[in-house]
Amino acid sequence: MYTLLIADDEALEREGLELMIRHMMPDTFTFLHAENGRRAIQLAEEARPDFIFMDIKMPGIQGLEAVREISAIYPMTRIVMITAHDYFTYAKESLTLGVSDYLLKPAKREEMLDVLRKLIDETEQTRRERNEQLKMKEKLSQLIPLAENELSLMLMLECVQEVEVSQLAKLLDLNWQKGYAMVLSLARDAAEEWEGFQLVKKEVYEAIKQFVKPILTCLVSPMVGHQIVLFIPFSPGQSGYSQRVNSLDWGKRIKEFVEERFGYRLSVGIGSIREGWDGMSRSYREAARVCADDQNTVNVRHYDDITMSSGQAMITSDEEKKLLDALLRQDKQEALNRFTALWERLMQRSEPVQLTHLRAEVIGLLLYLCRGTQSRGGVEWISLLSGLEDMEALRHSAQLWLDRIADAMKEDQERSRSHVLQRALLYIGQKYKEDISMEESAEFVNLSPHYFSKLFKQYTGENFIDYVTRLRMEESKRLIQEQRLSLKEICFEVGYNDPNYFSRVFKKVLGMTPSEYRQQLEKRSPC
Missing domain, CATH: 3.40.50.2300 (Response regulator)
Incomplete structure (x- = not known):
């Protein structure tokens, strides 16, 4: 009412x-x-x-x-x-x-009735619109955390697509020009302690998120393994140095909060201030590198501090991309050569090279390559490298990883090609009695005709026409043996429109005409 x-x-x-x-x-x-x-x-x-x-x-x-x-x-x-x-x-x-x-x-009654109906209609329309707005607001409130997770994971996994990032940033009302990443890494000590952490993992994550959001206005990634990543915008009006000092202070506050409330040891790695979303990804890799450094004397580390204090040459973004490109092209020798050159440059210092800094740099590189190649074994290898205390063992293990990831990529590619060709052969097996073409088959598996032709020949050992012809001839022989259909009917049944052409193809493949083949079968059959 x-x-x-x-x-x-x-x-x-x-x-x-x-x-x-x-x-x-x-x-x-x-x-x-x-x-x-x-x-x-x-x-x-x-x-x-x-x-x-x-x-x-x-x-x-x-x-x-x-x-x-x-x-x-x-x-x-x-x-x-x-x-x-x-x-x-x-x-x-x-x-x-x-x-x-x-x-x-x-x-008048009619005027009064018209006015009342109009008022009720307008009110109901307003209520419907309000309900729709509330529903949309509720859906948006559910979508915002998912969009935040998606954007942060895109930055972590190096899959920054400009359109998708812009859409997610617009949804989250983000207009960042500069920013940096902070990696929060919970220590994986005794196995029993780590098992206990799994039971309170969600509670720890929510507590960290609620603690950092009001003070940093940042993107918070989901917890991946034992790490959480914060993507933090650059505060206008502050110098880069002031921002670095503030970020270290925030890192210490977060570390103290987690350790006092939950009793888990936390390491914090902070990347450089970078421009754009690509820059945020780069800052994440830097933060992950210094966070991987297990030097217990400092548990809140900034990438710029580590590079300035160590005097160590760092791996550039361009060098990373060239090494990744060699792996993606499955050029194992080039990948090995590039890694060797990087290693030698990292070792060329006037002061003694610190293993912790070298290891952090190599692990940061491997994190980047893991994401770029979608390696499934990267976590295990990085855990192994983190425990090495010898530079030569570190170099050898990293080279071994590069070699194995190239082999794994080749195997994945072969499996993918095999799957595509299996689908193509199944399709051809269903369609060969019709007027099928190589172009049609290539389109079915979403490959270009030229690439499909080469792949088909490599996989089957024969070209497309010969393969289809062989299928048709095998079916023709089977139908002739059944003696159910005439040769003309068999011709149409196996995909040919001209009996004379069918006869010529049959003779070319089997050395005799269909009639001769049938007569030969009749002579062999018992009276």
Whole structure:
């Protein structure tokens, strides 16, 4: 039901309107009466009616003034002005105040009914729109965390697609020009302790997220293994050095919070300030590298501090990409040569090379290559490298990993090609009795005809035409042996339209015509 407030200084007018409306639309309204503008305002505040019928001329606070008061507080309330002919100009003025409609006294039944129906329709439409807005808001509130997870994982996994990133950033209302990454890495100590962590993993993650969001306004990644990554925007008006000092302070505060509340040791790695989303990915790799350094004397480390203090040459983004490209091309020798050159450059220092810095740099490189090649064994190898205490063993293990990842990529590619060709052969096996072409088969498995032709020959040992012809000839032999169909019928059955052409192909493949083949079979069969 709807609530209708009737404001008129004449009681008979109010009661007459109520009676008329009850008769026209029974069980639709709850009625309130106000004898003047002041009372109308009070009832509007107390009951918040859906509709108000307001007389313009009343003692004290008049109709238009009451409308101004009520509309200012409850703009969604629909108001209809009721006036005599003498005050018609006031009724028109009321429309500028947001009044829905007006009626002239005495109101006619048809006009009253039309106005009420219009008010109800508008109210229901508004309610539907409001409900849709609330549903969309609820869906958006559920979507925001998923979008945050997706964007942070894209930055971590090096799969930054400009359109997708822009869409996610727009959804999250992000307009970052610069920023940096902070990796929070929970220590994996005793196996029993790590098993206990798995039971409270979600609680730890939610607590960290709630702690950092108010102070950093950052993107928070899902927990991947034992790590959480924060992507933090650059604060305008601060120098890069001030930002670095602040980031170290925030890292210490987060570390203290986690260790005091949960008792788990936390290492924090912070990357350099970088521009754009590609730069954020680069900053993440830097943060992961210094976080992988297990030097216990400093558990909150900034990439710039490590590089400045160690004097060690670092691997550039261009060098990483060239090494990854060699792996993707499965050029094992080039990949090995590039890694060897990088290793030698990292070792060329005036001061003794620190194993922890060297190991962190190599692990950071391998993290990048793991993501770029979608390696499934990267975590195990990185865990192994983290425990090595000898530089030569570190170099040898990294080279071994490069060799094995190239072999694994080749095996994956072979499996993928085999799967594609199996699908193609199955398709050909179903269609060879029709007018099938190589182009049609290539399109079915979504390959270009040229590449499909080479792959087909490599996989089957024969070209497409010979393969289809062999299938047709084998089927022709089987049908001739059944002696169910004539040779002409067999010709059409196996995909040929010309019996003479069929006979020539048959003879070319089997050394005799279909007729000769049938006669030979008849001679062999017992009488």
